[in-house]
Amino acid sequence: MAILSKIRQRSILLILIIALALFSFVLADVIKSGGFSGNSNQVGSINGTDLDYQEFMQKVSNVEKQQQGISTTQAINSVWEQEVRKVVLNEQYDKIGLVLGKDQIMGVIKNHPQYSQTPQFLNAAGKFDEKKFEEYIKSLQNSQDPTIWSQWLTFEKDIQEYAKEQMYTTLIKSSVYTTKVEGKVKYERENNKVDFDYVSVAYSTVSDDQVKVSDEEIIAYMNKNPKKYKSDPTRALEFVVVDNKPSKEDEAAMKSKIDGLVKGGIVYNAKTGKNDTIPGFASAKNIAEFVNSNSDLKFDSTFVAKKDLSPEFAEQLFSLVPGQVFGPYIEGGYYKLSRLVGRKPNSSAKVSHILVAYKGAMQAAPTIKLTKEQAKAKAEVLLAQAIAAPANFAMLAMTNSDDQGSKQNGGVYDNVVPGQMVKPFDAYLFSSPIGKVGLVETDFGFHVMRVDARNDAISLGTVALKIQPSEKTENANYDKANKFESDANAQGMEKAAKASGLTVAPVTSVKAYDENINGLGIQRGIVTWAFNNETEEGTIKRFDIPQVGFAIVRLKSKNDTGLLPLDVAKQSVEPLIKNEKKAEIIRKKMTGTTLEAVSKSSGSSILPAVALSLANPVVPNLGFEPKVIGTALGLASNKTSKLIDGNMGVYMVRTKTIVKAPVVKDYKSQIDQLNQQTKGGASYRVIQALRDKAEIKDNRGRL
Known part of the structure; x- marks a missing residue:
């Protein structure tokens, strides 16, 4: 570098x-x-409960170990959500005096999969034995390794938290019920129907140019509806990317180098001080050694099916004969040369099958009641159907197969390798012609099988040289990024970008706990910089972006108002304000107190709407209009409404007939449905309400 x-x-x-x-x-x-005392060592606080940095990060570390592949930022956010949830719930437990007894904790442990099925805790009858479990706990407590007991105490604490939450959730759900009046309202919303005539003028008939919306109007609109547009603090960023790409000269040099590997030649060996003769790739005797000596990627002896090769080069690569070289070609940022090492026929296969299991067969579900003879008879019927209508095989599998692992995708298993399945299944799959449908018996039951495909595979030796900039090019790109940073600070981003032929990316908003930036990917360092108290609005800084180049970022604005950032709000709020302004213009055209008068003044036709309800408030060919349909249901027959500002335009309606829902004895069906809906989401809504009410100080932006 x-x-x-x-x-x-x-x-x-x-x-x-x-x-x-x-x-x-x-x-x-x-x-x-x-x-390192005071607030500087706190990740945040919830209702006055401080989250210590050391303890918090230890939990983050544990989450990272438990969930392989999770990023540190994702782990931090996960632990934060857990801590907020725990604090607000524990406050409620204390208020209602919720305490766990030994029996309740043991009840949770009995049902925990890690312990309920462990043989050492089961008695002769196969049931969980509390005494055996208590002896196990004593052994942990007396262990010479103190970390073992510490880990158990942590787990026990988690169990208690889980059990408390389950009890609290049960209490919440038990307190939720649906009244008869609510059931009646739901019934009537679904079954009261209205026919009406209407005139409408769509908002789209007014040009957007006629209704400008200012930033101040958007902010004022959000201030009127603060709960609807609530947001965590955000930072608006704009940036320019200077790519660290190889030049044409770099690519030409690499092309020349890989061409030399095709032909072979003489190169100087710095270790020996002598010239070495390098054979061409096609004539190299040891392919693996040649690849490992000359490639940026090591030799891989894996056999690969044609379908798993790059579609762009699969045909050429699969058509090679042993020893033949294909290339150079560019794939995945590398110049490549590939030589066929070997070919393996029937390396994998694709099969569709329907399993008909019988009682007593291996891994048969308890619900299976067929005898072996009945299962075979059923399989023979399915075989005949599969042969008669091959196109229906997938549907037959989805509706009849007892193999839960494949029935949902039509009974298909792909990339099956020899020896992977039980012997009779394997033998049929790899010995029968493609398309053959037959019946095979295994210990699992009877299989109606169709051989869909068999794949040959090849092994390639591939020399790959990464296409990357030379030191000279890297210097030039680095200098270009530095110059742009300097120019941007002096002239502003837009002017500097225009002079340099670069593009300023659209403004993007980030929250303190984000790690991804649109257009740059995971860049936690930029987010942390943006939320640093010392980073002022307008500050510009250059960041190195691995595998990309350099990003020169400007902190455009800070948003700590508690509302959506302006650039995000515009997407949803601006159309609403525009529609309000368009409604004012349209109303001036829709003069008159009757449909006929309004139709004439606006030039819109009188149209009918038939059998509409509030449960599905959609006006045909227009859209979702609950206010319009609700107005029509509220009018008497032959009565005309005033002008209505709907979702899609301005309306006037005249109710023709209202068909009331038939009288029923009770509303049990509706009450049961509402009960299920409200109870199902009750615990989530309670926790969300507790969280919204809590005083939360969030310092994740510093991590």
Whole structure:
């Protein structure tokens, strides 16, 4: 790298400068925060309960270990949500005096899959034995390794939290009920029907140019509806990317290098001080050694089916004969040469099957009642149907197969390798012609099988040279990024970008706990910088983006209002305000007190609507209009409404007939449905309400 070479030239001086800078940074931070005490060591607080940094990050570490592949930011956010939930719920437990007894905790453990089925805790009857479990706990407590007991106590605490939440949730659900009046309202919403005539003028008939919306109007609209447009603090960013891409000269040099590997030649060996003769790839005797000596990717002996190769080059690669070389070609950012090492016939197969199990067959579900003879008879019928109508095989499998692992995708198993399935299944799959449908018996039952495909596979030796910029090009790209950062600070982003032929990306908003930035990917460092208290609006900074280049980022604005950022709000709020303004214009055209008069003044036809209800308030060919249909249901026959501002336009309606719902004895069906809906979401709504009410201080932006 160019930067590294510059550092080496001034290594001693730079080390001293960096050391002094780091010391000054740490000292300044300690002075500013008063050391590592107080708020500087808190991740945040919920209703006055502080979250200690060390404890919080230990939990983050545990989550990362438990969930492989999760990012640190994702783990931080997960632990934060758990802590907020725990604090607000524990406050409620204390208020209502919710306490767990030993029996309740043991009840949870009995049902925990880690312990309920463990043989060492079961008695002779196969039931969970509390005494055996208590002896196990004593052994943990007396263990010479203290971490074992500590881990158990942590787990026990988690069990208690889980049990308390289950009890609290049960109490919440038990308190939720649906009245007869609510059931009646639901019944009438579904079954009261109205026929009416209407005139409408769509908002789309007014040009957007006629109804400008200012930023102040959008902010005022959100302030009137703060709950609807509530948001965590955000930062608006704009940036320019300077790609660190190889130049045409770099690509030409790499092309020349890989061409040399095709032909072979003489190269200087710095280790021996002599010239070495390099054979061409096609004539190399040891393919693996040649690849490992000349490629950026090591030799891979895996056999690959044609369908798993890049579609662009699959045909050419699969058509190679042993020893033949294909390339050079570009794939995945590499210049490549590939030589066929070997070919393996029937390396994998695709099969569709229907399993008919019988009582007593291996892994047969308890619900299986067929005898072996009955299962065979059923399978023979399905076989005949599959042969008679091959196109219906997938549907036959979905409706008849007892194999839960494949029935939902039509009975298909793909990429089956020899020996993967039981012997009779395997033998039929790899010996029968493609398309053959037959009946095979295994220990699992009877299989109606169809051989869909068999795949040959090839092994390739591939020399791959990564297409990357030379040191000279990296220097030039680095200098370009530095210059742009300087110009942007002096002239502004837009002007500097225009002068440099670069593009300023659209403004993107991020929250303190985000890690992804549209257009840049995962860039937690940029988010942390944006939320640093010392980063002021308008600040511009360059960031290195691995595998991309450099991003010169400007903190455009800070939003700590508790409402959506303006650029995000515009997408949803601006159309609403525009429709309000368009409604004012349209109303001036729709003069008159009758449908006929309004139709004449607006030039819109009188149209009928038939049998509409509030349960499905959709006006045909127009859209969702509950206000319009509700108005029509509220009018007497032959009565005309005033003008109505709907979702899609302005309306006037005249009710023709209202058909009331038939009288029923009770509303049990509706009450049961409402009960299920309200109870199902009750616990979530309660926790969300507790969270909204809580005083939360969130310092995740510093992590």
